[in-house]
Amino acid sequence: MLTALFFGVPSAWIVERTNLPHKGLSFTLMTVGLLIPGFLSAMGWVFLLHPRIGLVNVALSSVLSAEWARINIASPVGMGFVQGLGLAPLAFIMVAATFRSTNPELEEAAAAHGIGFIRSLIRVTLPLIFPGILAAGIYILTIGLAAFEVPAVIGLSNRVFTFSTYLYTQVHPQEGAPRYDLAAAFGVFTMAVAGLLSWAYFRVLRQGHRYAVVTGRSYRPRQVDLTRGGVWLAWGFLGFYFVLGQLLPLLTLLWSSFLRYFQLPSAAAFANLSLVNYRGLPWPHLLDGLWNTAVLMILVSTLVLLVSLAISWIVVRSKARWRFLLDAVAFLPHAVPGIIFALSAAYVALFLLRDFVPIYGTVFLIMAVYVLERTSFGTRMLNNALAQIHPELEEAGQVMGISLLRRMATILIPLLLPALVNGWLWIALLTYRELTIASLLVTPANVTLPMVIWGLWQTGSFARAAAAATMGLIFMTPFIFCYWFFGRRLAPGGWQA
Amino acid sequence: MIRIEQLKKSFSSRAGKVQALRDVDLAIEPGEFFVLLGPSGSGKTTLLRCVAGLERPDSGEITLGTRVAFSSKQRLFLQAEEREIGMVFQSYAIWPHLTVFENVALPLTQGRRKPPKARVRERVSEALRLVEMDDYADRPAPLLSGGQQQRVALARALAINPKVLLMDEPLSNLDARLREEVRTKIKKLVGELGVTVLYVTHDQVEAMVLADRIAVMAHGEILQVGNPYELYRNPKSPLVAEFFGSINWIRGKILDKYCVETEIGKLEIDFRGEPNGKVVVGIRPEDMKIDSTAGDRSNRVEATVSSSTFVGDQIIFEIRINNSVLTAKAKPEGKSPAGKVSLYFPKEKMVVFPDVSPPHLSLSRVIVGEDRLKD
Secondary structure, eight states: OOOHHHHHHHHHHHHHOOOOOOHHHHHHHHHHHHSSSSHHHHHHHHHHHHHHTHHHHHHHHHHOGGGGGOSSSSSSSHHHHHHHHHHHHHHHHHHHHHHSOOHHHHHHHHHTTTTOHHHIIIIIIHHHHHHHHHHHHHHHHHHHHHOOHHHIIIIIIGOOOHHHHHHHHHSSSSSOOOHHHHHHHHHHHHHHHHHHHHHHHHHHEEEHTOOOOOOSOOOOOOOOOOHHHHHHHHHHHHHHHHHIIIIHHHHHHHHHOSSSOOOOSHHHHHHOOHHHHHTTOOOOHHHHHHHHHHHHHHHHHHHHHHHHHHHHHHHHHHTTTTHHHHHHHGGGGGOHHHHHHHHHEEEEEEEIIITTTOOOOSSSHHHHHHHHHHHHHHHHHHHHHHSSOHHHHHHHHEEEEHHHHHIIIIIIEEEEEEEHHHHHHHHHHHHEEEEEHHHHHHOGGGGOOHHHHHHHHTOOOHHHHHHHHHHHHHHHHHHHHHHHHHHHOTTTTTOOO | EEEEEEEEEEETTTTEEEEEEEEEEEOOOOEEEEEEEEOOSSSSSHHHHHHHHHHOSSSSEEEETTEEEEETTEEEEEOOGGGGOOEEOOOOOOOTTSHHHHHHHHHHSSEEESOOHHHHHHHHHHHHTTTOOOOGTTSSSGGSSSSHHHHHHHHHHHHHHOSSEEEEETTTTSSSSHHHHHHHHHHHHHHHTTEEEEEEEEHHHHHHHHHHHEEETTTEEEEEEEEEHHHSOOOSHHHHHHSSOOOOEEEEEETTTTEEEEETEEEEOSSOOTOOOOOEEEEEEEGGSSSOSSSEEEEESEEEEEEEEEOSSSSEEEEEEEEEEEEEEOOOOOSSOOOOEEEOOOGGGOOOEOOOOOOHHHHHHHHHHHHGGGO
């Protein structure tokens, strides 16, 4: 969490409040991390900092020949660091929104009364956005608590457990029968802690609204003019994060995928580069995973958007009395850690539905859980998008005799299209990178691509896992590009102009 | 054409239940230009939306032509799309993803009565010609100016040949000069088409220019219905008088019939009331005559001009009599009066109401605000 805030808050300030050139690029640098699966960068970090084979550690010890210099990534601090790098984009987005909604006039007032820039940053700006930062911190803490991917990749093989990985070992033990009872008890405990944190989050958020400056007129936040050196510094900071958070681990991953066993980059190592790992991949299994993942991406995104559109429309447009309840229910999965969600879904499928709906072990169980979980995100997004479309646009159609379904087809959906396309790609990418939920629900019959990679990793075939991961990255590149492309072109609310 | 009986509608808000409409009765003749006038929150837009079918009233009855559109007794509610009306919204509600032509055509191609394709083209072109937008047919909607969007909205509402046209403050988003221009065009256009119009506004000048008849609304009730002249000259309540142009209020007490003792002296009036009854006397600034020899000797009061403001077509005077301050207006002719003057109050121009409660006077500030001076 500290790592996330350390990188997230200053970058948010840089992007929102300075006149840094090429804002779009800097925004992309910060947010692309949300789309790249966390377990991939975690794998990269293991190659870099593993106590025995880690690139940096080997290099350090060969230069310094000192055992104490070895950095152990497989420790709570190390895992926290990697997880924090992964969550920094989230912190960035949340805090950036806070920066955007603070009235620059408050800062201008400070400037007009002779308070210097640094002083006004510390005494005026920071206290103003403090609730926003605190909320982001608590939110990230909640996610970190239930985070599975990073601890699973880094910690599990070294028997360093966290909440979620411990839960996983109870359900998928290496030997003996699954301890569902223990897992359930443990899950309830995790959920209580997560619930507590969510509660704190909403409290802080509500307090934060006291400072929120709500004015009808739009204003442009004041931007700080950067000097030449400042531009370099800002880019350096953003670049540093990007290299550390994404580029370095992914390149390491790529590097190791071409090597039979892991070694430092050197002339000898280059000579050893080969495709042997790729040839050694369990291709049928991998293609199964790829196929299942593709099916999931398409079905989940489409279903989530359909369900979310229906819910959001009722919540935002109708006057039904129970609409707020519906909204709350749709949002509920957000507060439940994904791993708990998956666990309970497994219980329901195994013990309640086993006989009449044999859904366990099929891709549809995973799909159902994904849809439930992502709907909370989908409704949030569509609520916002719908609120930006003036209700009179629909009413105009209604008064002139156009029926509800036709209104949806000819007016509402075309207007929402940017948001829908964006949301579809976003959910598809989230589905692609999902490991947490899948890890509890997967059986050999419904394996997903991330699970194949992780399976290789778990059984110690690090190099082949890296090869599979590289394949996975290649597969998702066009989607990321699409998202980036459409996200810029069809920004939600782009019609407003 | 439109009959509204005993219409009730309430909203529940965080502050509790709000009565938006209390037993509203209204009958609008075919071909009539009818304006609902009132301050914001008076229920005029709610009433319009009930007629459109966008709000469901709590009880009462709405008849459009010969069709019952809503009746709480018969448990009947026609959906908006079944009512076959045209409507122009305050925001214009021009669909931004379509061109001008497509905007006007969409209700025809997707609506309930679908004319053949060739007929659609004809009708759209005709409607666009009516509002002089036929040169812009292929233009994407977001590229239109406010005034053009307003015209497209009108064309779209007229293209379906509605018997009833509803307009919700259609001119409030235009600048003052354009508003005057569009105002006259709308009046002429709907007059030629013979369509029945129900029009909502908070601008009394707009209402007077456009309307055959006006209903003044406040607090969910209709205070008075009449043509512009009646409402200006014979308001039935101080609130209506306030709403049609500025007016001076003078408190007084009836001495005997036709005579009232006021803060500024004795005045003869056209009003019969109980002796000793408390009244307020209202007179419009332009109806007071300064230093005029016209009229009889009574109803003349010694006064002092404390300031005068020249605003072009007229001069606005602030006049003191004892402790009261009145506003008077006059055409700027000859030498402008100053200092001590004699002020004449024509008997037939004064309106008198029982002084039920002082809030009337403070209410005037709330309703009228400052913008009266701009007109």
